[in-house]
Amino acid sequence: EPEVTQTPSHQVTQMGQEVILRCVPISNHLYFYWYRQILGQKVEFLVSFYNNEISEKSEIFDDQFSVERPDGSNFTLKIRSTKLEDSAMYFCASSDQENYGYTFGSGTRLTVV
Amino acid sequence: QKEVEQNSGPLSVPEGAIASLNCTYSDRGSQSFFWYRQYSGKSPELIMSIYSNGDKEDGRFTAQLNKASQYVSLLIRDSQPSDSATYLCAVSSSASKIIFGSGTRLSIRP
Numbered sequence: 001e002p003e004v005t006q007t008p009s010h011q012v013t014q015m016g017q018e019v020i021l022r023c024v025p026i027s028n029h030l031y032f033y034w035y036r037q038i039l040g041q042k043v044e045f046l047v048s049f050y051n052n053e054i055s056e057k058s059e060i061f062d063d064q065f066s067v068e069r070p071d072g073s074n075f076t077l078k079i080r081s082t083k084l085e086d087s088a089m090y091f092c093a094s095s096d097q098e099n100y101g102y103t104f105g106s107g108t109r110l111t112v113v
Numbered sequence: 114q115k116e117v118e119q120n121s122g123p124l125s126v127p128e129g130a131i132a133s134l135n136c137t138y139s140d141r142g143s144q145s146f147f148w149y150r151q152y153s154g155k156s157p158e159l160i161m162s163i164y165s166n167g168d169k170e171d172g173r174f175t176a177q178l179n180k181a182s183q184y185v186s187l188l189i190r191d192s193q194p195s196d197s198a199t200y201l202c203a204v205s206s207s208a209s210k211i212i213f214g215s216g217t218r219l220s221i222r223p
Contacts, residue, residue, distance in 0.1 A: 033210070035213075041215070042201075042213050042214065042215040042216065043151075043157060043201065043213040044213075045210045045211070045212055045213075048209040048210050050209070055208075055209035055210075056207060056209035056210050058210075091156055091157070098208050098209070099144060099145040099205045099208060099211075100145070100162070101147050101159040101162045102159065102211065103159065104156040104157050104158070105156060106155070106156050107155075107156050
């Protein structure tokens with residue numbers, strides 16, 4: 001069964017450092033998303049991406065965050081200067097149609113120390 | 114603020130019984146509704162989607178949607194220990210995103 005692949009599975013970084021979280025969506029999917037889940041809290045929307053541009057972003061997705069699709073397969077989330085409160089599980093998701101259910105990757109656990 | 118509300122649980126159900134999970138949402142314009150299952154430390158897994166009023170059945174799962182009442186539910190028949198997880202209700206709040214409730218923890222006791 002096709003799956004969304006995320007790397008790394010766990011990343012520890014120092015506060016103020018830049019991190020890049022990587023995702024390979026399902027190959028025929030056109031819509032891409034990043035969500036995050038702070039431990040014990042709900043899954044929160046960060047950003048959606050279609051046709052090489054951001055479709056929508058949340059209040060969380062401020063100037064410290066950016067997304068990119070550098071080639072035909074990867075989809076990345078960059079956090080420029082990490083804060084302690086950025087510690088969370090970050091999930092990439094993709095779908096082949098708008099408003100259809102998303103397939104989530106297994107997540108990257110980001111720990112900022 | 115568009116919201117999706119769920120009881121946090123835990124909801125404890127004996128093995129073999131029916132588990133009933135409920136969800137309400139605030140945005141009347143929502144068009145798509147989903148139930149995800151999330152095991153501890155894992156990612157959400159889509160188990161049901163529903164787009165029109167009424168019931169939709171898939172195996173042991175039945176999703177129910179009532180747009181007039183802004184209410185979505187999930188029934189799990191013949192509950193198994195492997196159904197023990199957190200169930201997330203999710204609603205499309207625009208064409209470009211779905212938003213999640215905080216989830217209901219379900220525990221199936223043998």
